[in-house]
Amino acid sequence: GESVGLHLPTLSVQEGDNSIINCAYSNSASDYFIWYKQESGKGPQFIIDIRSNMDKRQGQRVTVLLNKTVKHLSLQIAATQPGDSAVYFCAENIVSNFGNEKLTFGTGTRLTIIP
Amino acid sequence: DADVTQTPRNRITKTGKRIMLECSQTKGHDRMYWYRQDPGLGLRLIYYSFDVKDINKGEISDGYSVSRQAQAKFSLSLESAIPNQTALYFCATKKSGYYGYTFGSGTRLTVV
Numbered sequence: 001g002e003s004v005g006l007h008l009p010t011l012s013v014q015e016g017d018n019s020i021i022n023c024a025y026s027n028s029a030s031d032y033f034i035w036y037k038q039e040s041g042k043g044p045q046f047i048i049d050i051r052s053n054m055d056k057r058q059g060q061r062v063t064v065l066l067n068k069t070v071k072h073l074s075l076q077i078a079a080t081q082p083g084d085s086a087v088y089f090c091a092e093n094i095v096s097n098f099g100n101e102k103l104t105f106g107t108g109t110r111l112t113i114i115p
Numbered sequence: 116d117a118d119v120t121q122t123p124r125n126r127i128t129k130t131g132k133r134i135m136l137e138c139s140q141t142k143g144h145d146r147m148y149w150y151r152q153d154p155g156l157g158l159r160l161i162y163y164s165f166d167v168k169d170i171n172k173g174e175i176s177d178g179y180s181v182s183r184q185a186q187a188k189f190s191l192s193l194e195s196a197i198p199n200q201t202a203l204y205f206c207a208t209k210k211s212g213y214y215g216y217t218f219g220s221g222t223r224l225t226v227v
Contacts, residue, residue, distance in 0.1 A: 009155075032214055043205055043218045044158070051214070089157050093214075100171065102148065103207070103216055105157035 012112045013080050021109045023073045023090030030092035034103070035064060035075045037086045044089065047075070077111075085113045118142050121206050121219035128196050128226055136191045136222050138206030144217070146209040147189035149173075149181060151202045152221075158205060164189055165211070196226040 013019040025033065031052045036044035050057045050064045050073075057064050063076040073090050090106045122137045138147065146165050150158040150173075160173030162181040170181060178200060180192045193200055206219040 034216070041223075043221045046215075049214065091158075099211075100165070101146070101209075101211075102160055102163055102173070103209075104160070105150075108155075108157050 009107065010110045010112070012114055014114050015082060016079055019077045019080050019084070019111060021075045021077075021088050021090075021111065023075075023106050025071050025073060025090065025092045025106070027092060027094045027104075028068075028071070029095055031095050031101075032093035033064070033066060033073050034091045034093070035062075035073075036089045036091060036105075037084075038089060038108075039086045047088075080111075080113050082113050082115060085111060087111070119206055119208055119217050119219040121204075121222050123222060124220065125223045126225070128224070130197055130226055132196050134193050134196055134224070136204055136206075136224070138189045138191070138219060140187050140206075140208045140217070142208050142210070142217055143186075144208035144210045145186060146211055147183065148207040148209070148216075149179075149189065149191045150205045150207065151175060152205065153202050161191065161204075193224075193226075196224075198226045200224065201226050 034049040035047040037047050038044050048059045048062050048064050050066050055066050061078045065074045087108045087110045089108045091103045093103050095101045119140045128134050148163040149161040152158045159175050161179050163171050164183040167183050182190050204222045207216045209216045
Protein backbone atom coordinates (compact mmCIF):
# COMPACT_ATOMS: atom_id res chain seq x y z
CA GLY A 1 0.00 0.00 0.00
CA GLU A 2 1.05 3.59 -0.50
CA SER A 3 0.11 6.77 1.26
CA VAL A 4 0.73 10.40 0.55
CA GLY A 5 1.29 11.41 4.13
CA LEU A 6 -0.38 14.79 4.23
CA HIS A 7 -3.46 13.83 2.17
CA LEU A 8 -4.14 10.27 3.31
CA PRO A 9 -3.39 10.17 7.01
CA THR A 10 -4.27 6.48 7.49
CA LEU A 11 -2.80 3.38 5.91
CA SER A 12 -3.77 -0.24 6.56
CA VAL A 13 -1.47 -3.04 5.49
CA GLN A 14 -1.69 -6.79 5.83
CA GLU A 15 0.90 -8.29 8.14
CA GLY A 16 3.91 -9.45 6.17
CA ASP A 17 3.31 -7.04 3.29
CA ASN A 18 5.50 -4.03 2.57
CA SER A 19 4.31 -0.52 3.30
CA ILE A 20 5.29 2.82 1.84
CA ILE A 21 4.63 6.10 3.59
CA ASN A 22 5.20 9.30 1.66
CA CYS A 23 5.95 12.83 2.76
CA ALA A 24 6.29 16.12 0.90
CA TYR A 25 8.66 18.62 2.48
CA SER A 26 8.74 22.34 1.93
CA ASN A 27 12.18 23.85 2.31
CA SER A 28 15.09 23.59 -0.11
CA ALA A 29 17.43 24.58 2.74
CA SER A 30 16.69 21.37 4.63
CA ASP A 31 19.93 19.46 5.10
CA TYR A 32 18.72 16.44 6.95
CA PHE A 33 15.52 14.41 7.16
CA ILE A 34 14.29 12.04 9.82
CA TRP A 35 11.51 9.51 10.10
CA TYR A 36 9.97 9.03 13.53
CA LYS A 37 7.57 6.44 14.86
CA GLN A 38 5.20 7.43 17.62
CA GLU A 39 3.06 5.09 19.68
CA SER A 40 0.14 6.34 21.69
CA GLY A 41 1.19 8.48 24.66
CA LYS A 42 4.89 8.20 23.89
CA GLY A 43 7.51 10.48 22.44
CA PRO A 44 8.86 10.30 18.89
CA GLN A 45 11.10 7.31 18.34
CA PHE A 46 13.89 7.66 15.78
CA ILE A 47 13.63 5.19 12.90
CA ILE A 48 16.02 6.32 10.20
CA ASP A 49 17.51 9.50 8.83
CA ILE A 50 19.04 10.69 5.59
CA ARG A 51 21.24 13.63 4.71
CA SER A 52 20.40 15.86 1.79
CA ASN A 53 23.43 14.67 -0.20
CA MET A 54 22.04 11.13 -0.32
CA ASP A 55 19.04 9.68 -2.15
CA LYS A 56 18.67 6.36 -0.38
CA ARG A 57 19.50 4.87 2.97
CA GLN A 58 18.69 1.45 4.33
CA GLY A 59 18.25 0.18 7.84
CA GLN A 60 16.85 -2.97 9.30
CA ARG A 61 13.57 -3.56 7.39
CA VAL A 62 13.35 0.16 6.60
CA THR A 63 14.49 2.21 3.64
CA VAL A 64 14.25 5.94 3.19
CA LEU A 65 14.25 7.50 -0.27
CA LEU A 66 14.85 11.18 -0.89
CA ASN A 67 13.94 12.97 -4.11
CA LYS A 68 15.14 16.54 -3.84
CA THR A 69 13.89 17.49 -7.28
CA VAL A 70 10.28 17.14 -6.18
CA LYS A 71 10.92 17.56 -2.43
CA HIS A 72 9.63 14.13 -1.61
CA LEU A 73 10.59 11.65 1.07
CA SER A 74 9.36 8.10 1.54
CA LEU A 75 9.68 5.42 4.18
CA GLN A 76 9.46 1.81 3.12
CA ILE A 77 8.88 -0.83 5.77
CA ALA A 78 9.45 -4.39 4.63
CA ALA A 79 7.61 -7.45 5.96
CA THR A 80 5.43 -5.45 8.32
CA GLN A 81 4.72 -6.75 11.80
CA PRO A 82 1.96 -5.88 14.31
CA GLY A 83 4.49 -3.83 16.28
CA ASP A 84 4.86 -1.51 13.30
CA SER A 85 1.37 -0.12 13.97
CA ALA A 86 1.90 3.51 14.97
CA VAL A 87 1.88 7.04 13.62
CA TYR A 88 4.85 7.89 11.43
CA PHE A 89 6.17 11.41 11.01
CA CYS A 90 8.69 12.80 8.62
CA ALA A 91 10.70 15.78 9.82
CA GLU A 92 13.05 18.13 8.00
CA ASN A 93 15.95 19.97 9.58
CA ILE A 94 15.82 23.51 8.25
CA VAL A 95 19.02 25.52 8.39
CA SER A 96 19.02 29.30 8.02
CA ASN A 97 21.77 31.52 6.68
CA PHE A 98 22.73 32.38 10.26
CA GLY A 99 23.29 28.78 11.25
CA ASN A 100 19.97 28.49 13.05
CA GLU A 101 18.43 25.10 12.67
CA LYS A 102 15.12 23.63 13.67
CA LEU A 103 13.20 20.45 13.06
CA THR A 104 9.82 20.82 11.37
CA PHE A 105 7.38 17.91 11.41
CA GLY A 106 4.85 16.75 8.86
CA THR A 107 1.29 15.90 9.87
CA GLY A 108 1.91 12.17 10.12
CA THR A 109 0.44 8.93 8.80
CA ARG A 110 -1.24 6.32 10.97
CA LEU A 111 -0.13 2.86 9.92
CA THR A 112 -2.28 -0.08 10.99
CA ILE A 113 -1.04 -3.63 10.46
CA ILE A 114 -3.84 -6.12 9.95
CA PRO A 115 -3.03 -9.57 11.40
CA ASP B 116 18.71 7.85 33.87
CA ALA B 117 17.22 9.30 30.73
CA ASP B 118 19.40 11.60 28.63
CA VAL B 119 16.58 14.17 28.38
CA THR B 120 14.28 14.38 31.39
CA GLN B 121 11.00 16.24 31.45
CA THR B 122 9.11 17.07 34.63
CA PRO B 123 6.34 16.68 35.47
CA ARG B 124 5.17 13.74 33.34
CA ASN B 125 1.54 14.66 33.84
CA ARG B 126 -0.09 17.80 35.14
CA ILE B 127 -3.62 19.05 35.54
CA THR B 128 -3.99 22.75 36.19
CA LYS B 129 -6.76 25.31 36.29
CA THR B 130 -7.40 28.08 33.82
CA GLY B 131 -5.45 31.22 34.71
CA LYS B 132 -2.75 29.45 36.71
CA ARG B 133 0.93 29.83 35.98
CA ILE B 134 2.73 26.61 35.27
CA MET B 135 6.30 25.68 34.44
CA LEU B 136 7.49 22.62 32.58
CA GLU B 137 11.10 21.62 33.09
CA CYS B 138 13.59 19.97 30.78
CA SER B 139 17.06 18.88 31.75
CA GLN B 140 19.65 16.97 29.75
CA THR B 141 22.88 15.12 30.36
CA LYS B 142 23.86 14.94 26.68
CA GLY B 143 26.02 18.05 26.75
CA HIS B 144 24.03 19.39 23.80
CA ASP B 145 23.99 23.13 23.24
CA ARG B 146 20.68 23.35 21.38
CA MET B 147 17.34 22.79 23.10
CA TYR B 148 13.78 22.92 21.79
CA TRP B 149 10.21 22.88 23.09
CA TYR B 150 7.47 21.32 20.99
CA ARG B 151 3.75 20.95 21.43
CA GLN B 152 1.65 18.12 20.04
CA ASP B 153 -2.14 18.13 19.76
CA PRO B 154 -4.11 14.90 19.16
CA GLY B 155 -3.75 13.62 15.62
CA LEU B 156 -1.19 16.26 14.68
CA GLY B 157 2.55 16.53 14.33
CA LEU B 158 4.85 18.38 16.71
CA ARG B 159 4.95 22.15 16.42
CA LEU B 160 7.86 24.27 17.59
CA ILE B 161 7.19 26.70 20.45
CA TYR B 162 10.65 28.05 21.35
CA TYR B 163 14.25 27.06 20.85
CA SER B 164 17.61 28.02 22.25
CA PHE B 165 21.12 27.58 20.87
CA ASP B 166 22.92 28.54 24.05
CA VAL B 167 22.32 30.00 27.49
CA LYS B 168 21.75 33.57 26.28
CA ASP B 169 19.99 32.69 23.07
CA ILE B 170 16.18 32.40 22.82
CA ASN B 171 14.19 32.14 19.58
CA LYS B 172 10.49 32.02 18.91
CA GLY B 173 9.05 29.08 17.05
CA GLU B 174 5.83 28.94 15.07
CA ILE B 175 3.45 28.97 18.08
CA SER B 176 5.12 31.02 20.82
CA ASP B 177 2.12 33.13 21.84
CA GLY B 178 1.06 32.41 25.42
CA TYR B 179 4.39 30.80 26.30
CA SER B 180 7.76 31.95 27.62
CA VAL B 181 11.02 30.11 28.18
CA SER B 182 14.15 30.35 30.25
CA ARG B 183 17.54 28.77 29.54
CA GLN B 184 19.01 28.82 33.01
CA ALA B 185 22.03 26.73 32.15
CA GLN B 186 23.18 24.75 29.16
CA ALA B 187 21.54 21.66 30.61
CA LYS B 188 18.18 23.21 31.53
CA PHE B 189 15.42 24.75 29.45
CA SER B 190 12.06 25.53 31.04
CA LEU B 191 8.76 26.40 29.42
CA SER B 192 6.21 28.59 31.22
CA LEU B 193 2.55 29.22 30.64
CA GLU B 194 1.92 32.52 32.40
CA SER B 195 -1.85 32.14 32.45
CA ALA B 196 -2.92 28.71 31.28
CA ILE B 197 -5.96 28.33 29.05
CA PRO B 198 -7.82 25.14 28.04
CA ASN B 199 -6.56 25.18 24.44
CA GLN B 200 -3.04 24.76 25.78
CA THR B 201 -4.01 21.24 26.77
CA ALA B 202 -1.52 19.12 24.84
CA LEU B 203 1.55 16.91 24.96
CA TYR B 204 4.76 18.89 25.34
CA PHE B 205 8.13 17.56 24.24
CA CYS B 206 11.62 18.83 24.85
CA ALA B 207 14.41 17.99 22.41
CA THR B 208 18.16 18.57 22.32
CA LYS B 209 20.79 18.63 19.60
CA LYS B 210 24.51 19.21 19.40
CA SER B 211 25.49 21.80 16.83
CA GLY B 212 27.51 20.42 13.97
CA TYR B 213 26.17 16.93 14.48
CA TYR B 214 23.13 15.10 13.21
CA GLY B 215 20.44 13.76 15.48
CA TYR B 216 17.91 15.08 17.96
CA THR B 217 17.12 13.51 21.31
CA PHE B 218 13.58 13.79 22.65
CA GLY B 219 12.28 13.63 26.18
CA SER B 220 9.35 11.41 27.11
CA GLY B 221 6.91 14.29 27.15
CA THR B 222 4.67 16.12 29.60
CA ARG B 223 0.93 15.68 29.32
CA LEU B 224 -0.67 18.97 30.36
CA THR B 225 -4.40 19.36 30.92
CA VAL B 226 -5.88 22.80 31.58
CA VAL B 227 -9.38 22.69 33.05
